[in-house]
Amino acid sequence: MRGLIVKDFYCLKKQIITFCVTLLAVVILSIMFVLSSRYGNIATGYQEMVAEGEMSATNIPTISKYVVLIFMLIPIACTGDITSIFEDDRNASFAKLAYSFPISIKKRVACRFISGIFFIGIGVITDIVLTFVLASLTDYISVRHFCGGIITFASIMLIFISFIIFVMYLSGGKKINVSNYVTAVVIVLFALFFVYARTKVDFGADEAVMSKQLTTFYMGIVDTIFDKSYVFAIVAMLIATASYFGSVAVAKRKRGVA
Numbered sequence: 160m161r162g163l164i165v166k167d168f169y170c171l172k173k174q175i176i177t178f179c180v181t182l183l184a185v186v187i188l189s190i191m192f193v194l195s196s197r198y199g200n201i202a203t204g205y206q207e208m209v210a211e212g213e214m215s216a217t218n219i220p221t222i223s224k225y226v227v228l229i230f231m232l233i234p235i236a237c238t239g240d241i242t243s244i245f246e247d248d249r250n251a252s253f254a255k256l257a258y259s260f261p262i263s264i265k266k267r268v269a270c271r272f273i274s275g276i277f278f279i280g281i282g283v284i285t286d287i288v289l290t291f292v293l294a295s296l297t298d299y300i301s302v303r304h305f306c307g308g309i310i311t312f313a314s315i316m317l318i319f320i321s322f323i324i325f326v327m328y329l330s331g332g333k334k335i336n337v338s339n340y341v342t343a344v345v346i347v348l349f350a351l352f353f354v355y356a357r358t359k360v361d362f363g364a365d366e367a368v369m370s371k372q373l374t375t376f377y378m379g380i381v382d383t384i385f386d387k388s389y390v391f392a393i394v395a396m397l398i399a400t401a402s403y404f405g406s407v408a409v410a411k412r413k414r415g416v417a
Contacts, residue, residue, distance in 0.1 A: 160262065160266050160269070160270055160273075163262070163267065163270040164270050164274050164277070167241075167244050167274035168274060168277075170244045170246075170247040170248070171243060171244065171278060174237060174238070174240055174241075174243060174278075175278075177237055178234060178237040178281070178282070181234050181237050182285055185230050185231060185233055185234055185289075186289060189231060189289065190292075190296070192223075192226060192227060192230070193223075193227065193293055193296050193300075194296065196223045196297070197296075205219050219299075221299075224299050224300060224304075228308055231286050231289060232286075232309070232312050234282050234285060234286060235279065235283065235316055236316070237282070238275075238281065238282045238316055239316045239319045239320060241278065241320050241324075242323060242327070244271065245327045264407060264410045264411055265407050267410070268324075268328070268406045268407050271324050272320075272321070272324065272399065272402075272403055275320040276317065276399075279316050279317060279320070282313065283309055283310070283313045286309045290302055290305040290309070304386075306388075307384070307386060307387075308385050308388070310388040310389075310391070311384045311385075311388040311391045314388070314392045314395035315391065317395040317396075317399055318394070318399070321398050321399040321401075321402035321403075322402065324406055325402040325409070328405075328406040328409040328410050
């Protein structure tokens with residue numbers, strides 16, 4: 160199994176290079192933003208906006224926090240593209256060779272999930288380390304909240320790769336681009352359903368009432384992302400488990416994917 164995982168990471172070399180370059184850029188930009196928001200031009204801009212009444216002083220930490228968080232989530236987003244594993248295997252006809260290995264289908268499928276989880280794990284660890292660094296530079300970054308947001312986004316990426324792996328096995332490794340589109344559409348539809356199920360906004364109400372309802376709804380979503388990351392993690396693990404067993408069942412009946 161270790162050899163298959165090493166092979167998978169070799170197939171991900173382009174994504175790993177992209178991840179490293181993106182991570183370096185994010186580290187530089189995040190530190191520059193945090194320092195500038197305290198001592199530089201961004202801090203001056205905030206003060207001018209507060210003086211002109213365009214922004215409340217209490218909103219500055221919130222805005223800055225979300226900007227930094229968006230920066231930090233970019234490296235994890237780079238870990239979701241694992242289709243190159245299947246593409247390289249297809250180009251090399253690796254499936255024919257894999258069936259000659261003394262490794263069961265269950266273990267071969269498990270290697271795909273382990274490789275994807277390891278890649279996501281690298282992004283999570285680096286982001287958590289960056290969180291502690293940034294938290295030492297400013298007081299508006301909460302380590303607990305940021306770690307919650309990171310875990311939530313990592314869980315979403317686990318759901319993403321779980322769908323990709325299952326669709327790839329289902330299509331026999333021939334629908335690489337389709338798997339990305341199908342997975343993205345499914346996750347977007349799920350997110351829209353989640354938002355629709357939670358919204359209690361009366362769009363027929365007057366502007367003041369609707370604005371208050373939208374603010375309450377928005378803060379509820381934000382609190383869920385930051386404070387209930389364990390819910391996303393549990394859902395991601397359940398989906399990954401179902402995807403694993405589904406992929407194994409498909410792999411036993413359909414050849415074409417190692």
